[in-house]
Amino acid sequence: MQVIEEQVYAFSKDNAPCATAQPGEMLKFVTKDCFSNRIPDEKTTMADLDYTYGFANPAAGPVYIEGAEPGDVLVVDIYEIKVADEGTVATDDHCGPLFEGTDYRTKKIKIKDGVADFNGVKILINPMIGVIGTAPAGEDVIDGFVGSHGGNMDNKLITKGTRLYLPVRVPGALLQMGDVHAAMGDGELCGTGIEIPAEITVKVQLVKNFELHWPVLETYDKWYVNANAPKYDEALMNGSKELRRLLMNVTGWDPVETYMYMSIQSDVEISQGCEPCEVQLSLRIGTPKLPQFAPLVPRP
Secondary structure, eight states, X not given: OEEEOOEESEEOTTOOOSXXXXXXXXXXXXXXXXXXXXXXXXXXXXXXXXXXXXXXXXEEEEEEETTOOTTOEEEEEEEEEEEOSEEEEEEOSSSSTTOTTOOOEEEEEEEETTEEEETTEEEEOOOEEXXXXXXXXXXXXXXXXXXXXXXXXXXXXXXXXXXXXXXXXSTTOOEEEEEEXXXXXXXXXXXXXSBXXXXXXXXXXXXXXXXXXXXXXXXXXXXEEEEEESSHHHHXXXXXXXXXXXXXXXXXXXXXXXXXXXXXXXXXXXXXXXXXXXXXXXXXXXXXXXXXXXXXXXXX
């Protein structure tokens, strides 16, 4: 199994790949926390770091996937996320709904046997990948930001056992990932979960010649379209249009009946929304798997 350790701070078509993989290959990505492992103790806060987004959320990679061409879909199956035994939660003075009156503070969280300890409260961890995606065809997108290529989606369902479908925009796709959280609530209200170094084991595959505008996540019982925008209503529009398009493809329903069905069965969930932080609002729209229809995205 190839081990991917090189770190980059932006998704870019100009990033030189650090490795090449074949479809069907297993890969291990060794990641740092979102602070680039630069907060060793609770005396160090985000105020002590050069925490511009160009120096945050490092991602391991990128990996060139043989045979991936623009117009394809890169499929990433998440087999394992192994985290360190200590993570970090930190606040600053400009992130999240309660930013006013919040100072810079750091809290170290011990993890043992899959359980995190927060002031004596035991929390079962559910490690998830905050940053994962492919290179955009246009301008670079730094790792701390999110877009239709993926990036900093901060979707807590991107975890062990799920499958992620990513649009391929450049030859080789250029897959990279990082920013693991041992645990994180929807919304990530203060701007951080339990940020932690990790080792991520995945398998990569391809779906050839399939139109995908936004990343799609498949769990055991649902499909989710991941979308973003500066404001909630724009992000909701982006995700709703893509989910309706994909549903119409497999059901044959017209736009209005599909819209009706979505209103009955589809849930809108906020993945990350911690304004006035510069990161755009990221959401997911889920819909149940329907055995009488084909998958929303063809399986490899």
